Amino acid sequence: MLNRTIAPPIIDPVAFDLQLPACKKYTLSNGVEVFAVDMGTEDTMMVNWVFYAGNWFEKKKAIAAATNFLLKNGTSKRTAFEINEHFEYYGSYLNRACHNETAEITLHSLSKHINELLPVVAEMVQDAVFPQEELTIYQQNAQQRLKVNMQKCEFVASRLIDAYLFGENHPYGKYMNLEDYTAVQREDIVSFYNNYYKQGRCVIFVAGKLPKDIIETLEKNFGHLPLKPRTSSAEIIQHPLQPAAQKKYEILNDANGVQSAIRIARPFPNRQHPDFQKVMVLNNVFGGFFGSRLMGNIREEKGYTYGIYSYLLNFTSESGWMVSTEAGRDVTPNTIKEVYFEMQQLRDEPIDDEELMMTRNSMIGSILGDLDGPFQVIGRWKSMILNNVDDNYFQRSVEIIKTITAKELQELANKYLQQEAFYELVVI
Structure with missing residues (x-):
């Protein structure tokens, strides 16, 4: 019988034998890799699509971020409201994020609803239409956020130090001004979307308590799309560092x-x-x-x-x-x-x-x-x-x-x- 009057021995974390749980790799018909971690006790899962569509690849400021944000704001079949309503109906959450080299779409949902949700994500990847009115709202909101943030010293410091380290024209160092958002045109977004999403390089990560047919489901919805594997010999862009001379x-x-x-x-x-x-x-x-x-x-x-x-x-x-x-x-x-x-x-x-x-x-x-x-x-x-x-x-x-x-x-x-x-x- 356990003697609760005696404290258990204290073991330093450094003594633990840490092991990273295994990750399985699959490849869809179009060469897109899928990395899967099947674990957990709850019937929830996450699917994360990573596209090589960050600001590293844009030729004009703010295009990568605008494209990524507006993916969810309308296709030829659904309005932005209908897309959001669809994901909310199934108790799921769809998010987008744009980084330097990559941009992402991330879906969290109950495992049992994945068949109803993946086709809509595929629709966004292949059939986003970027309505002008949605772009206008995005520009107004982005400019307003920037005006507010520019009053904060920590925001100004964070964007300037990157520019000093890497150069204002380097993807790691460039930052947005109000006029950059005004200059964003729908045609720029459509061109970027066609190159880096519809026919872009992609890798998929899935995790959670996965349905047994998850790879077949991903194949059905994404394996036939004109996407490229992340290792394809696609456009490689070099950005030379241009650090500031003053320290x-x-x-x-x-x-x-x-x-x-x-x-x-x-x-x-x-x-x-x-x-x-x-x-x-x-x-x-x-x-x-x-x-x-x-x-x-x-x-x-x-x-x-x-x-x-x-x-x-x-x-x-x-x-x-x-x-x-x-x-x-x-x-x-x-x-x-x-x-x-x-x-x-x-x-x-x-x-x-x-x-x-x-x-x-x-x-x-x-x-x-x-x-x-x-x-x-x-x-x-x-x-x-x-x-x-x-x-x-x-x-x-x-x-x-x-x-x-x-x-x-x-x-x-x-x-x-x-x-x-x-x-x-x-x-x-």
Whole structure:
């Protein structure tokens, strides 16, 4: 009989044997890959269509995002209202999102309703008509959101720092102005849609408690469409980096503002670089979680900010290492000074065993949360697949977290955490 007066042993997360649940791969008749994770106890599922239709491929600003958003706003058979009503009738949720390289359509629904929902998604992919009145509403709403956001220092800082790192004309660095939305024409959207959706490169991810015939159902609805596999020799576009020559900027956005947005960032290689996974550990020590050095110094000890974090940018071709916070206008110089102080400490002194173990446990615990359910698991697989890393990437990451030494982290700090490599932006 269990003795409840005795506490169970405490086991550090770092001792857990983490395994990424398997993902099966199928290929439709047109070459489009389907990656499936069949797990879970609830009769729910997700289907995620990823098109290589991000702003990387647009020749005119705002076209990729506008096209993606308006996919749901009318076909030759249904109005925007009828499309939304159809998905709501079956208790499902259909969302769109546009990123740098890719754009997505994501469907969450009960597994039993998937046969009624997939044909409508296929209709959107092949028969969207982009009514002019829907485009006009989209432009008005986008401009209004931009006007509101431009009053926020953190919004201005986030878009400008990317432009400094990558260049204003690079997909990672360009940002929208009011006139960019005005310049969007329906003809531009239709052309982009024809090239990058109707006949575009696509990959499908499915997860949840999957119907036994899910692959046959996807084949029926999407296997005959003129879509291309993600690995096809389609149009490859190169965008040269054009980083700013100047490294320090201060922007006055609100003369009466009492708080500033601070961004300190440097370019960094993508996930395929051998240092990327190791630097993820160093980043966690530096500013990656609530127990990090930046948080302990600048928030807990100095009280300059409510929160400060560092992270590696989630881009595919290139990346960046970013420190992000908002602080009182009067303590902004001291906040920046302390960020560089923590960089120096990591360069000069090795991390002690206790701090390194806390970092390991935090990262392993975070991964455990990321594996809690089929949608999170397929998210891990999706990240690896779209970033073109091999199937062992996850296991290597876990192994690095568990075994990287304080000496290795100090060497990485000396290699990458050098003040002169960072761009510095303050928006007040």
